[in-house]
Amino acid sequence: MSVMKAVRIHSFGGPxxxxxxxxxxxxxxxxxxxxxVEAASVNPVDWKMREGNYPAVQETDLPYVLGRDVCGTVEKVGxxxxxxxxxxGVYAFLNPMHGGYQQFVIARPEEIAPKPRLMDAVQAAAIPLAGITAWQGLFDHGGLQAGQRVLIHGGAGGVGHLAIQFAKAKGCWVATTVSSVDLDFARSLGADKVIDYKSERFEDAIQPVDVVFDLIAGETQDRSFGVVKTGGILVSTLTEPDKNRATEFGIRATRYTAQPNGPQLAEIGRLIEHGKVGVEIRRVYSLEQASxxxxxxxxxxxxxxxxxRVEH
Structure with a gap:
């Protein structure tokens, strides 16, 4: 029997x-x-799963390996x-049946795409979940088109900083809300209007937009209804927007959960290869430092x- 190292949970709880x-x-x-696996990304959904607050993972699924996206090399095919x-060389957004915090992982062909040649394993591992979340939110659910205007809340985070680049690559005008320490970073990504959410009200800073991409929820989402053009849409990754308010404002509003999609991941890889998309890596840990x-x-x-980083 061949063995490997993996980070698992046997019960829900803290780190x-x-x-x-x-x-x-x-x-x-x-x-x-x-x-x-050469590298595995860490995402907010990981600690939500660890705490038992994500419906895709139940107590009957334990013990469970966390992690939703990886980069590595194909070892064997069925x-x-x-x-x-x-x-x-491949990178993948895994379905919840398999976790990335391990040395080897099973994936299906439709979850995988060729690893971008311009990225190392750590950079590429950071892309799949965040990239697919941004892609599906903007284009599949938001219907964002070239020439339109989009407001992205949380533009410096994992999903947000990719969303800015995707929207710019599409030919859109992009506004984003970030903290004061991330203003220059957001500008470097190509954002046309960068708003410090602590010192400036986004409602006062921009004209109405076609799409609001909400990665923050709460009060930020509540205030966003008023900046969407009539017929536009508010898309959230977190909480379901108030449909009654959406009707009052003459807009659409929806929440979604990203799904693995190899062809979309391949399209993102092509943008990376053409120098239109990069990824910001804040910190790299070893597998042993998952907590x-x-x-x-x-x-x-x-x-x-x-x-x-996953060592062998």
Whole structure:
């Protein structure tokens, strides 16, 4: 039996429930791919799962490996896999059945795309979940088109800083709200209007927009209805917007959960290859430091992404 290192939880709770263990290495079945993981991203959903506050992971799923996106090389493929071969560099947004905080992980071809050649494993691992979340929020749910105007709340975070770049690559006018320490960073990403949310009211700073992409929720979401053009849309990754208020303002409003999508990940990779999208890595931890990485993303101000480097 081949074994590997993995970070698992056996119960829900604080960072202390994360355990580095040796477990059996999986084997790919039909239409599955085994990835040798070189880096795994850390996302807010990870600590929500750890605490038992994410419906996709129930007590019956324990013990459970956390982590939703990885970068590595194809180690082995199951029968029926024709697109990828052992040795291929790939990155993936995993479905909740498999976690990225481990040395090897199973994925399906539709969750995977070729790793961008211009990025190392740590940079590429930071892209999939945040990138697909931004892509689907702006374009699938928001319907953002070239020439339109978008306001992105939380533009310095993992999803937000990619969303700014995607919208600019699409040919849109982009406003974003960030903290004072991130003003120059947001401008460097191409944002046309950067608003310090602590000292300036975004309602007073911009004209109405076609799309509001809400990564903050709460009062920020409540105040956003008034800056959407009639017929426009408010899209949130967090809380369901008030549909009655949306009707009053003559706009649409929706919440969504991002889904793995290899073709979209490949499209993001092409933007990276053309120099239109980059990723900000705030800090890199080892697999053994997964607890500290989760605490950092939960409790500290985060610009860009936090990633675990997976050694073999």
């Amino acid at each position: 202390e429930v994360l355990r580095l263990e040796e477990i059996e290495r999986p084997e790919p079945k039909i239409d599955e791919i085994l990835i040798r 029968d029926g896999v024709a697109v990828f071969r052992p040795g291929d 500290a990485a989760q605490e950092a993303i939960r409790n500290e101000h985060n610009r860009g992404k936090i990633v675990l």
